[in-house]
Amino acid sequence: MEQSKRNVKLRLLEAFAESDQEFVSGQKISEVLGCSRTAVWKHIETLRKEGYEVEAVRRMGYRLIKKPEALSAAEIQSSLSTSFMGQAVHYEKSVPSTQKIAHQLAGEGASEGTIVIADEQTEGRGRLSRVWHSPVNTGIWMSCILKPKIPLSQTPQLTLLTAVAIVQAIEETTGILPSIKWPNDILINGKKAVGILTELQAEADSVHSVIIGMGINVNQEARDFPDALKTIATSLKLEAGNDISRTSLIQAILYNLEQLYTAYLSAGFHPVKLLWESYAVSLGREIKARTLQGTIYGKALGINDEGVLLLQTADGTVEKIYSADIEL
Ligand code: BTN
Known part of the structure; x- marks a missing residue:
């Protein structure tokens, strides 16, 4: 989406988010967007075409009733409280793999914290060349570009750091308490809900970019999993008993990831290690x-x-x- 249109949408969504499901007057929106009341109406119509349900009442204004199921960059970035993580979002409806695109963007000089996210992956990749099942509108299929100045030998630490950030975000957003199985599986009641795939762009001992791919089963029903996964995989919805907002979870992951990563760059791996160990299931067994x-x-x-x-x-x-x- 062209930058100026994206900014309008972002500001409009932020105005609705601040109103906490109450009406926002047309006057207020026209001030926030710096446009006429007629233009406000046109922007609302654009939102509706994208699947947002917006109620319009004379003299009251507009109220956001329902957001579309699909993700959007503007939605993710509205109320995102990070300084670099997720500040550049590359969103696509359907892609073969977000990892592939992230590799390409990293090679073209994308900034640190850029994320690539899709509603569906048709060739999602897991560890050890496995397939990562990524059905449409149900999970979080996201790759994040990091550019740490660390030796190659330390890059596995970033997988563990990401696992901690995701566990914390799941706890905060859903109340579920997941555990981690070394190095990168996040389990709930013994079943896998999250996988992390860390890939590098590096030469000799210098790391150019670390691409961290996260696959999170969020709103799948049991029938959405292929037979081979039914007994070993789960989703947050299946465990929590209710739908989970993918956008809120993404925002929480980006926030926790930025906090941990920044602390890691200044204080080293030890604090992350302690947190990781507190969530690990396999230790002592x-x-x-x-x-x-x-x-x-x-x-x-x-x-x-x-x-x-x-x-x-x-x-x-x-x-x-x-x-x-x-x-x-
Ligand atoms: C694992 O095998 O446990 C790791 C799975 C990683 C899947 C994610 S989904 C987003 C990113 N794109 C991919 O193709 N794979 C990773």
Whole structure:
């Protein structure tokens, strides 16, 4: 959408958000937008065409009754309280994968905190070349571009940091208390609701961009999951028993991500590590780690300062696990 039209929509949505579901007079809107009353009416009509339900009553003004199911950049950015995370939003209705677009934008010099978000992915990617099921209008399929000045070896820490930010945002928005399974699965009642895929643009030991992909099952019903996922995956709606606003959750994730990431850049990984450990399910338990080199059984002791999982095997050796599938 062209910048000036997007700004008008953003300001209009902010005026409705501030009114807290009350009427906003045509006069007030024309002042906020700096346009005539006739132009206000035209902007309201544009909103209606995009799926917003707006009530108009003579002498009272306009009241926002219902927002469309689809996401929008303006909606995400209205009442977003961050300074850089999500301040540039690239939204598409349907894409093969938001990761692909984020890689492209990062290569073209997109600013730190730029997010790519879609209502549907037709070729969503998971870890280990798996498919990430991303049906339309139900979940959050989002990739975020970060440009930290950190060594390559520390980039796995950002996956753990993102997991903490998402858990905090889910807690705040829904009241659900999820847990984290190393390195990047967020579980609710033992089923996966969120996956995180971290990819890099780097050379030798210099990191250009880190692309963090987040797949969050938000409003799926049980029937929306393919058979193979029905017993192992869940959605926030299934766990909370009610619809969850994807926009509010995105805003909370961006806020928490910015807070944690900024603290991490100045104070290091240790505070994030403590938070991560407080949410982790696997610590202190016997687990099975399937790595590319083979399967290792042992007790999960914790993570080290690089974010690597420490596994104590039966003979007392402590193995460092850099990448694996974990079974509890
Ligand atoms: C996992 O396997 O657990 C990670 C899943 C990551 C999925 C997200 S959805 C947004 C972004 N785009 C993708 O294609 N994948 C990630």
